[in-house]
Amino acid sequence: MAAHECGHAVQHAKAYAWLGFRSNLVPVVSFASKWVQWILLAGILMVRTFPALLLAGIILFALTTLFSFITLPVEIDASRRALAWLSNAGITSYQNHALAQDALKWAAYTYVIAALGSLATLLYYIMIFTGSRR
Numbered sequence: 001m002a003a004h005e006c007g008h009a010v011q012h013a014k015a016y017a018w019l020g021f022r023s024n025l026v027p028v029v030s031f032a033s034k035w036v037q038w039i040l041l042a043g044i045l046m047v048r049t050f051p052a053l054l055l056a057g058i059i060l061f062a063l064t065t066l067f068s069f070i071t072l073p074v075e076i077d078a079s080r081r082a083l084a085w086l087s088n089a090g091i092t093s094y095q096n097h098a099l100a101q102d103a104l105k106w107a108a109y110t111y112v113i114a115a116l117g118s119l120a121t122l123l124y125y126i127m128i129f130t131g132s133r134r
Contacts, residue, residue, distance in 0.1 A: 018073045029067040032060040044128060051129065058125050065122045068115035075111040079104035 036057060043054025083104050086092045092100045 018070065018077070022067070022070050022074050025063075025067050025070065029064055032063045036060040036064060040125060047128065054125070054129050058122070058129055061118075061122055061125060065115070065118040068111070068118045071111055072108075072115055076108045079108040 039053060039060060040057035043050075043057040047054050083092075083097075083101055086100055087097065
């Protein structure tokens with residue numbers, strides 16, 4: 001089991017609140033992810049005649065964006081817990097602890113970049129929607 005997965009296992013064992021919140025959103029986000037691209041495409045193509053379709057797509061995409069932001073504390077905490085596990089298990093030493101810390105930090109930051117990218121895309125779709133209403 002990789003160190004980062006150990007962090008998730010500890011989160012499950014300790015009933016980490018953000019993980020529970022994120023887990024409760026999985027069915028909704030799974031549905032949204034399955035349909036959002038098609039609804040957004042149809043909504044953009046039909047924005048002048050049926051703008052509510054684009055709005056529905058934006059709402060679905062907003063749910064996936066929200067999920068990305070809720071995932072942030074989960075992933076950052078998993079990296080923090082994984083680093084503690086590596087230290088406590090004696091897997092890292094003084095010489096390589098900083099390298100492990102850096103790797104886990106950047107692993108968590110990939111989720112930050114994904115969340116910011118999702119937010120930027122959401123704002124783009126909102127601009128399309130509001131621009132079509134002039």
